[in-house]
Amino acid sequence: MTADLVIANGTVAHPAGVEKADILVGDGRILGLADPGSGRGARMVDATDHIVLPGGIDPHVHFLIGFMGQRSVYDFYSGTVAALRGGNTTVIDFALQRRGRTMIDGLKHRRVQADRHVATDYGLHLIATDINPATLAEIPAIVAAGASSMKVYTVYEKEQLKVEDGPLHDLMRALAPVGGMLGLHAENASLIDHAIARHLAAGEVAPRFHALSRPGLAETEAVQRGLLLAQDAGCPLHIFHLNSGPALDAIEAAQACGHAASAETCTHYLALTAEQYDRPDGHLFVMSPPLRDAATQDRMWEGVASGALGAVTSDDASYSAEAKALGAESFDRIANGVPGVEARLPLLYTLGVECGRITLPQLVEAWSTGPARLFGLAPEKGSITPGADADLVLIDPHTRRRMGVDSHYGPIGYNPYDGMDLTGWPSMTIRRGEIAVQDGAFLGKPGQGRFLVRRGRDA
Numbered sequence: 001m002t003a004d005l006v007i008a009n010g011t012v013a014h015p016a017g018v019e020k021a022d023i024l025v026g027d028g029r030i031l032g033l034a035d036p037g038s039g040r041g042a043r044m045v046d047a048t049d050h051i052v053l054p055g056g057i058d059p060h061v062h063f064l065i066g067f068m069g070q071r072s073v074y075d076f077y078s079g080t081v082a083a084l085r086g087g088n089t090t091v092i093d094f095a096l097q098r099r100g101r102t103m104i105d106g107l108k109h110r111r112v113q114a115d116r117h118v119a120t121d122y123g124l125h126l127i128a129t130d131i132n133p134a135t136l137a138e139i140p141a142i143v144a145a146g147a148s149s150m151k152v153y154t155v156y157e158k159e160q161l162k163v164e165d166g167p168l169h170d171l172m173r174a175l176a177p178v179g180g181m182l183g184l185h186a187e188n189a190s191l192i193d194h195a196i197a198r199h200l201a202a203g204e205v206a207p208r209f210h211a212l213s214r215p216g217l218a219e220t221e222a223v224q225r226g227l228l229l230a231q232d233a234g235c236p237l238h239i240f241h242l243n244s245g246p247a248l249d250a251i252e253a254a255q256a257c258g259h260a261a262s263a264e265t266c267t268h269y270l271a272l273t274a275e276q277y278d279r280p281d282g283h284l285f286v287m288s289p290p291l292r293d294a295a296t297q298d299r300m301w302e303g304v305a306s307g308a309l310g311a312v313t314s315d316d317a318s319y320s321a322e323a324k325a326l327g328a329e330s331f332d333r334i335a336n337g338v339p340g341v342e343a344r345l346p347l348l349y350t351l352g353v354e355c356g357r358i359t360l361p362q363l364v365e366a367w368s369t370g371p372a373r374l375f376g377l378a379p380e381k382g383s384i385t386p387g388a389d390a391d392l393v394l395i396d397p398h399t400r401r402r403m404g405v406d407s408h409y410g411p412i413g414y415n416p417y418d419g420m421d422l423t424g425w426p427s428m429t430i431r432r433g434e435i436a437v438q439d440g441a442f443l444g445k446p447g448q449g450r451f452l453v454r455r456g457r458d459a
């Protein structure tokens, strides 16, 4: 078989196992796998001593975002270059429907912001904030336009994001018949707002009170409520950024009953605990849901290993150290979120595979194959199989490097994983058969990424 490109002699990782093979690429797609050393092509890449994985799919990033008065450092160009440097070939960001506006307006606006700038392929979840008969009528068109999953926030009223249960249920009922999926930022607003007010009144303003005001209970209650509403509506439900053991129990129970319920956790929950909030720079670690204890972290790893958590995402929200510090005098004013799109793979490899918490095939599932299946991108994305897009990442499992502020592509000014010695760094990222990043250098151009029209999921 002749090919445009051959990735030769690598250890190829699939969700079902690992094999030594050559990968043959033609016309941007995988042509096939062949015995190691047997492939011939116009361009040969020697992957000896390297692991070859499907390109990462990070289905939860926030590029070019404004939130709580701050703006992300990453826009669609720099964010997607950072993503490629981290081994990702696809990201899914969000299109915001502003209150009083249509959903299609939100989707069109975001595509204008992204299309000519992205370096990875990308998709969009629609953030629904204004649900009424007119916007519900838009749902079939929105799903057909490729935003087959939506995000609804049960918190953040000040930011004009929060949706009440009635309209949320209406939205689920509208999504179900057209193959749409509802994704939830699940926290109980009443419990949280009450606790925030209590802490502020007592002068308890340090970052640790961010975590104390958003307990696991608030998350678990909202996940259980979301599951009840979704089951009634017959709508697939995805829980974004899950970090509560009992909430994971509820997801597992729903899955065991055959409900289309899925959830992701994030690299920061797998790598960090609430101890970070007691550091002098604890404000840098404020995100929602917050970091919790080591037992919760162990439970999240269990969920990744079992597959109950179908994806590990970065939830990349790159507010600079300066921007985070502006709110540091009171935890409720710190822009929520941390950067991480470059860190997902070395963290999963080192803390997961090297530390024996997950296997390499389980990493592949959480890193790429699971997200592709959950978010309507398979079979083109998420696997190294004939006919799939030739989205690949090569990692060197023998080279160890320290994570630092300069591991970011942009001037973020801090790194949540600063000082961690990690292995499994990407040495080459290939997007649809093109070498897009080699040894950290971006070799492509803005706008080379494509918008992905994602399929819906069956209820």
Ligand code: URP
Residues within 6 Å of the ligand: 062, 185, 241, 286, 287, 288, 289, 315, 317, 336, 337, 338
């Ligand atoms: O704290 C977080 N997760 N910030 C990003 C926005 C979101 O809710 O995903």
Ligand code: ZN
Residues within 6 Å of the ligand: 185, 240, 241, 288
């Ligand atoms: Zn969220």
Ligand code: ZN
Residues within 6 Å of the ligand: 060, 062, 315
């Ligand atoms: Zn997010």
